[in-house]
Amino acid sequence: MPELPEVQTVLDTLESRIRDLEIVDIKILYKPIVEEKEKTFKQKLIGQHFRDFKRRGKYLLFEMDDITLVSHLRMEGKYFILDESVPLSKHDHVIFYLSDGKQLRYNDVRKFGRMELIEKSDSYDDFKDLGPEPFSKDFSVAYCRNELSRRKLPIKSILLDQSFVAGIGNIYADEILFAIRIHPLTPGNCLDEEDMKRLIKQTRQILKRAIKAGGTTIRSYTSSLGVTGRFQLSLSVHTMEKCPLCDSKITKIAVGGRGTYFCEKCQVLKS
Numbered sequence: 001m002p003e004l005p006e007v008q009t010v011l012d013t014l015e016s017r018i019r020d021l022e023i024v025d026i027k028i029l030y031k032p033i034v035e036e037k038e039k040t041f042k043q044k045l046i047g048q049h050f051r052d053f054k055r056r057g058k059y060l061l062f063e064m065d066d067i068t069l070v071s072h073l074r075m076e077g078k079y080f081i082l083d084e085s086v087p088l089s090k091h092d093h094v095i096f097y098l099s100d101g102k103q104l105r106y107n108d109v110r111k112f113g114r115m116e117l118i119e120k121s122d123s124y125d126d127f128k129d130l131g132p133e134p135f136s137k138d139f140s141v142a143y144c145r146n147e148l149s150r151r152k153l154p155i156k157s158i159l160l161d162q163s164f165v166a167g168i169g170n171i172y173a174d175e176i177l178f179a180i181r182i183h184p185l186t187p188g189n190c191l192d193e194e195d196m197k198r199l200i201k202q203t204r205q206i207l208k209r210a211i212k213a214g215g216t217t218i219r220s221y222t223s224s225l226g227v228t229g230r231f232q233l234s235l236s237v238h239t240m241e242k243c244p245l246c247d248s249k250i251t252k253i254a255v256g257g258r259g260t261y262f263c264e265k266c267q268v269l270k271s
């Protein structure tokens with residue numbers, strides 16, 4: 001599942017490749033990906049240009065001239081920018097024909113991804129339940145104190161809850177908790193103010209580093225790149241064998257059904 005850094009990488013890459021290009025035609029090969037009726041979707045998008053590229057949580061927002069296309073990659077969604085001569089894959093579901101002759105293809109093996117059009121002024125329903133962006137000043141100690149004081153779930157589950165903070169998934173939740181030396185099963189309301197400060201700081205640092213790594217990897221691809229947003233990450237605990245600090249074996253448990261990696265020696269279980 002792409003997390004915030006992967007989504008940001010996809011966005012940045014697309015921005016560098018298709019900014020200001022016009023959509024001259026659209027083909028929808030698997031209709032459930034698109035929320036609108038096919039006719040409406042085409043009518044509203046054909047003739048529009050990709051003007052701006054924004055992100056909210058794990059949602060991509062393509063701001064066109066008069067409308068915004070919202071795209072969620074869910075499990076396996078990917079974008080490819082390809083020449084029309086490249087044969088379609090059976091997992092290409094939506095094709096945008098661009099004014100430079102290339103195609104932007106939405107590819108999704110699992111078909112869980114979704115696209116929807118919103119008016120620029122709209123407050124999109126899906127965004128109402130999203131917590132603050134990790135880089136925004138709304139993600140503050142005061143905010144965390146207020147939110148965590150009434151949450152008794154394990155901190156790992158809280159980090160995955162998009163209503164607490166937007167964009168964090170399973171990989172980075174493990175990495176953040178390792179960085180702040182907190183055991184993933186620690187109840188949210190057991191974090192003290194110092195923990196919250198470090199949580200905010202490390203969340204930003206880790207995401208920033210991952211975005212940078214993504215950019216670096218993407219730039220090293222060839223021009224026929226698939227904009228997958230998957231790249232080699234330097235991880236400390238997630239799917240790792242040994243703790244980089246103390247050399248102990250990394251423990252794997254399930255928290256809220258999600259595979260969770262941590263070091264029993266370095267991460268404190270607070271209660």
Ligand SMILES: [Zn+2]
Pocket residue numbers: 243244245246247248263264265266267
């Ligand atoms: Zn350790």
